[in-house]
Amino acid sequence: MAGRKVNSTNYQNQALLENKCSLNEMLVLLSRRWITEILFCIQEGNNRFSGIKGELAPITDHILADRLKLLEKNGLINRQHFPEVPPKVVYSLTEKGEELCVLLEKLCNFSDSMSICC
Amino acid sequence: MAGRKVNSTNYQNQALLENKCSLNEMLVLLSRRWITEILFCIQEGNNRFSGIKGELAPITDHILADRLKLLEKNGLINRQHFPEVPPKVVYSLTEKGEELCVLLEKLCNFSDSMSICC
DNA sequence: GCAATAACTCACTATATAATTAGTAACTAC
DNA sequence: GTAGTTACTAATTATATAGTGAGTTATTGC
Numbered sequence: 001m002a003g004r005k006v007n008s009t010n011y012q013n014q015a016l017l018e019n020k021c022s023l024n025e026m027l028v029l030l031s032r033r034w035i036t037e038i039l040f041c042i043q044e045g046n047n048r049f050s051g052i053k054g055e056l057a058p059i060t061d062h063i064l065a066d067r068l069k070l071l072e073k074n075g076l077i078n079r080q081h082f083p084e085v086p087p088k089v090v091y092s093l094t095e096k097g098e099e100l101c102v103l104l105e106k107l108c109n110f111s112d113s114m115s116i117c118c
Numbered sequence: 119m120a121g122r123k124v125n126s127t128n129y130q131n132q133a134l135l136e137n138k139c140s141l142n143e144m145l146v147l148l149s150r151r152w153i154t155e156i157l158f159c160i161q162e163g164n165n166r167f168s169g170i171k172g173e174l175a176p177i178t179d180h181i182l183a184d185r186l187k188l189l190e191k192n193g194l195i196n197r198q199h200f201p202e203v204p205p206k207v208v209y210s211l212t213e214k215g216e217e218l219c220v221l222l223e224k225l226c227n228f229s230d231s232m233s234i235c236c
Numbered sequence: 237g238c239a240a241t242a243a244c245t246c247a248c249t250a251t252a253t254a255a256t257t258a259g260t261a262a263c264t265a266c
Numbered sequence: 267g268t269a270g271t272t273a274c275t276a277a278t279t280a281t282a283t284a285g286t287g288a289g290t291t292a293t294t295g296c
Contacts, residue, residue, distance in 0.1 A: 005251065008251065010284055010285065011251085011252095026234060027148055029234055033131065033135065049274075060255065061273075062254090062256085063254070084263090087261085087273055087274085089273065100228065103228055106224075111140040114214055118143070118150075122281080123280085128254055168241095171243095179245090180244090180286085181285075183243075204241040204292085
């Protein structure tokens with residue numbers, strides 16, 4: 001975590017947008033690469049680190065760990081740790097997480113109905 | 119527009135995600151800074167370049183022009199140009215644009231109901 | 237002829253985000 | 267005692283995205 005430059009216009013503009021509307025915060029979170037796919041993996045019961053890693057093939061450990069932490073921090077998933085060897089950690093959606101998945105599916109249907117280019 | 123590095127893992131991973139699900143394309147578009155605010159401005163009738171620029175105060179001409187072009191390219195807004203001097207251009211939401219705004223409002227209500235930290 | 241206007245465009249710099257590579261603990265099977 | 271296992275972490279490099287500052291066009295008002 002290199003830390004953001006708090007005095008930059010870049011930072012301040014983002015802060016302004018997030019203050020104006022929480023949607024902007026949500027979109028920053030959701031647009032982190034892999035994050036929605038990780039959510040859907042867990043929703044479908046693929047609920048362990050290595051399982052998700054396998055399904056989202058080229059994802060790195062680093063990014064996966066970071067995204068799981070983000071999702072947990074925001075109350076969208078639960079993390080259950082079993083002190084075995086080798087270690088076992090199981091993830092599951094919270095109620096909020098389920099709710100979000102429903103909204104994302106709607107957005108997904110909408111995006112299917114149009115062709116997007118950036 | 120400096121062009122993306124098409125052979126990088128960075129690019130290829132993004133492409134993989136966008137292939138897997140159009141939601142990922144949609145999220146890239148929506149997470150461009152200012153874009154949802156611009157959409158909401160137009161929805162509320164603030165439909166000219168300088169008007170939007172005024173409302174989203176620290177936004178630059180450069181970014182605003184880019185975002186309007188993106189929204190138009192994706193069929194979310196219409197651009198009507200009047201050949202006067204000084205020039206006059208009026209933007210409006212398309213049907214798709216209206217539809218998207220409805221979905222975004224739902225997502226916004228959801229994000230209001232939780233506290234997000236990144 | 238000079239300043240002001242709206243709606244842009246361009247070249248450049250600053251910043252944020254993702255990927256790469258290596259390393260960790262605490263065991264078990266061989 | 268060496269390799270293999272899971273779920274991570276850390277330092278560094280590569281890439282994408284945002285912001286800065288200036289320039290453009292074609293006209294009207296002074």
